[in-house]
Amino acid sequence: MSTMPDIAAAEHELAEIFEDLHAHPEIGFEETRTAGIVAERLRAWGVDEVHTGLGGTGVVGLIRGKGAGNRCVALRADMDALPIEEQSGLSYASQNAGAMHACGHDGHTTMLLGAAKYLAATRDFDGTAMLVFQPAEEGLGGARRMLAEGLFERFPCDEIYGMHNNPMAEPGQLSLIKGPAMAGAQFFDITVRGQGSHAAMPHQSRDALMIAAALVGQVQTVVSRNVPATETCVVSVTQIHSGSAYNVVPGEARLSGTIRYFNDAMRDLTEERIAALCQGAAVAYGVEVEFDSRNIFDVLVNDADLSDAYMEAARDVLGAENVSEKTTPVTGSEDFADMLKVVPGAYCTLGHSGSTPLHNPGFVLGKEILPVGASVLARIVEKRLPLGQ
Structure with a gap:
């Protein structure tokens, strides 16, 4: 398991962001503080355009690469917490009664921020990287609201990628299911x-x-x-x-x-x-x-060709031995499926330390996943928008 050197150098910063988000969880469509932090970081890191308020509290960022290509690759992370009272015992446990990041969306947001910082600094791609920070994934219709408010009409893209943490897999193990992947x-x-x-x-x-x-x-x-x-x-x-x-x-x-x-x-x-x-x-x-x-x-369906591309990018970061194509769909659900119905793309899971399942008051996301996930997300942009071709 490896990470991009520039992202590895920001590991401490990413951990600080993650702990802050974890300590201040916000339920779907209430992610005002979280969205504010996301927008502030994106602007500080030189992201070309930062748009707020889409889907209520959603944030969209655009980073233009060194090349003048007109293709756009989007990356998406969810931001909302669950209505659960935290029992993890962490020093940075939730300070908001009745709310907890028990599904790791604070980690997803942090990973996408890590990829954003790297891409804004290097810009070693030809085209545009689009960053989608989505509210209200936990059954409240955040993706559908962003779509209804014109996400892909305002910000057209050619393909889109998402990622979810998996405490039940080995750390650094990335898995992807082609075709119907989630119920x-x-x-x-x-x-x-x-x-x-x-x-x-x-x-x-x-x-x-x-x-x-x-x-x-x-x-x-x-x-x-x-x-x-x-x-x-x-x-x-x-x-x-x-x-x-x-x-x-x-x-x-x-x-x-x-x-x-x-x-x-x-x-x-x-x-x-x-x-x-x-x-x-x-x-x-x-x-x-x-x-x-x-x-x-909706049923989440991964595009076969873009699934191959996602796994190829992941192998660059994790090594071939840590990337697997699973064949058994998951009966859990994910509203990234709604975005994949409009724009082709793929969705994977990434393992981390810990054994407590998602949606549990004792869930702990292993922080070692943060630079790893950020590296995979950044790499898919570079692979799909190569310079000099």
């Missing part, structure tokens, strides 16, 4: 409206909690009894809310959850079966059952 996701809510009663006289009720509990088990059999075994689909009920007192049978209950899929037909089938179960419960129990499902993430 699409629906979020759903099921609301049962029955009739409440005194808990001592449940025969006077239409018990919404009992009906909702029955639906939990039924909904989670949809995949095993409807989706072919050769397809990948996941249904998880993740929330149930009902009741307000020990002695009251509740008249309303709500279930919430998610569907993960790689095939739109399987998503549609799953939604249809859940809707049918809800209709059946409404008839069987004489209540009203409302099912609402909405798309949050």
Whole structure:
């Protein structure tokens, strides 16, 4: 594992930026401080154009290389934190109650800043490097908002690359999956409206909690009894809310959850079966059952040729032995998928020290990843926009 010398020289600075961002996490569309730091650093390092406010708190930077080419390669990082109370014990742990960088977006932002500093100083490429710092990746639609506000109309680019940390991989190990790589996701809510009663006289009720509990088990059999075994689909009920007192049978209950899929037909089938179960419960129990499902993430699809280019650039930094092409897609989701639907590109994961999984209050991102990820991001720009050709 190696890094570009100029980026390695900035390792201490990158660590300071990272620790500051980690200590001051901000939830999606609230990344005002984070965006301000990003814009300030980009301007201080001589980035040619710095645009703020796209997608609410998003930042876009443009760096023009030594060559006069008209091609543009974009790099993207997410900035938002999660609504989690940190339990890492770090000296630079979150100072914001109820918010934590438990997914490593502070590291992603720092890595892209490291690449930006290097590219602005060297400019050893022919064309333009575009830096996209995106808000609200964690299910809040940050990518879609940036796109809706004209990201690629205002700043056209030819290809785009993203990266995510991976605490479950060996440090410095980069992996990429060609084609469909990460699942699409629906979020759903099921609301049962029955009739409440005194808990001592449940025969006077239409018990919404009992009906909702029955639906939990039924909904989670949809995949095993409807989706072919050769397809990948996941249904998880993740929330149930009902009741307000020990002695009251509740008249309303709500279930919430998610569907993960790689095939739109399987998503549609799953939604249809859940809707049918809800209709059946409404008839069987004489209540009203409302099912609402909405798309949050599209399937992330990596362009095959640009995946090869990304891995080639990574090998320059990490060595061939540390770059692998995986074949098994991941059932997690990522809204970079929305950008890849508009502009071709690729998305990879990079391993770092630590064994606590993402979205955990004890998650710790290994800081050794910062100059490594920055080097890979910078190298793909130089490889795709070579000087003198």
